[in-house]
Amino acid sequence: MAALDIVRIPVLSDNYVWLVHDPESFETMVVDPSVADPVLAEADRRGWPITAIWNTHWHPDHTGGNADIKAKTGCEIIAPVAERERIPTADRLVKDGDRIRLGSHVADVWDVPAHTAGHIAYHFADDAAIFVGDTLFAMGCGRLFEGTAEQMFANMQRLATLDDATRVYCAHEYTLSNARFAVTVDPDNRALADRLAAVEAARAAGEPTVPTSIGAERATNPFLRAPTAAELGRIRALKDAA
Numbered sequence: 001m002a003a004l005d006i007v008r009i010p011v012l013s014d015n016y017v018w019l020v021h022d023p024e025s026f027e028t029m030v031v032d033p034s035v036a037d038p039v040l041a042e043a044d045r046r047g048w049p050i051t052a053i054w055n056t057h058w059h060p061d062h063t064g065g066n067a068d069i070k071a072k073t074g075c076e077i078i079a080p081v082a083e084r085e086r087i088p089t090a091d092r093l094v095k096d097g098d099r100i101r102l103g104s105h106v107a108d109v110w111d112v113p114a115h116t117a118g119h120i121a122y123h124f125a126d127d128a129a130i131f132v133g134d135t136l137f138a139m140g141c142g143r144l145f146e147g148t149a150e151q152m153f154a155n156m157q158r159l160a161t162l163d164d165a166t167r168v169y170c171a172h173e174y175t176l177s178n179a180r181f182a183v184t185v186d187p188d189n190r191a192l193a194d195r196l197a198a199v200e201a202a203r204a205a206g207e208p209t210v211p212t213s214i215g216a217e218r219a220t221n222p223f224l225r226a227p228t229a230a231e232l233g234r235i236r237a238l239k240d241a242a
């Protein structure tokens with residue numbers, strides 16, 4: 001099985017849309033297209049036909065390109081069943097335990113509610129890759145708009161079961177802000193201090209800092225490392241107020 005080609009497309013102020021291509025079947029899917037034009041242009045430039053959109057949650061900066069990309073390509077839109085009313089462009093509704101294919105690559109759907117009530121993630125176990133939308137960020141986690149700290153804690157615990165090498169494809173470049181906050185709640189963490197310095201250098205050079213990895217998050221992410229839901233909730237509230 002040939003490795004997936006995964007391309008980062010920066011859009012809006014800090015969103016990343018992921019274009020995922022299977023070189024054997026030539027199937028190509030888009031995770032969370034905020035907008036259509038830059039995604040269509042990148043796929044065109046590579047000669048990849050977009051066959052599917054996979055949404056993690058309903059927020060407009062994750063679904064805003066759905067209708068135009070579908071109109072231009074005829075692709076199938078896969079979205080969380082719990083958000084079907086808020087993603088009217090969806091063709092196929094999925095939930096925890098469902099499996100989706102891109103060519104011969106298989107992704108397991110995870111329910112990861114908290115940022116939104118029906119948020120899902122897509123885990124390609126054989127590819128050691130997970131698309132997490134706005135659930136886990138580099139040194140951060142999503143805001144609790146429609147769920148609880150208990151739910152987000154459960155999500156973090158589940159993500160922490162993945163191998164360190166698993167690449168984590170999140171939907172925003174929030175890393176520098178997250179790192180600067182993280183050092184205030186975990187000041188003695190040497191790996192975190194080192195990562196903050198590396199991220200400052202990368203951002204100063206205009207470089208992206210994602211995907212991240214489960215290993216890097218296990219070492220430096222205060223939300224993934226929180227020992228209890230109460231502690232996760234406490235630091236999430238601090239970050240919201242920062």
Ligand SMILES: [Zn+2]
Nearest residue numbers: 057059115134
């Ligand atoms: Zn969101």
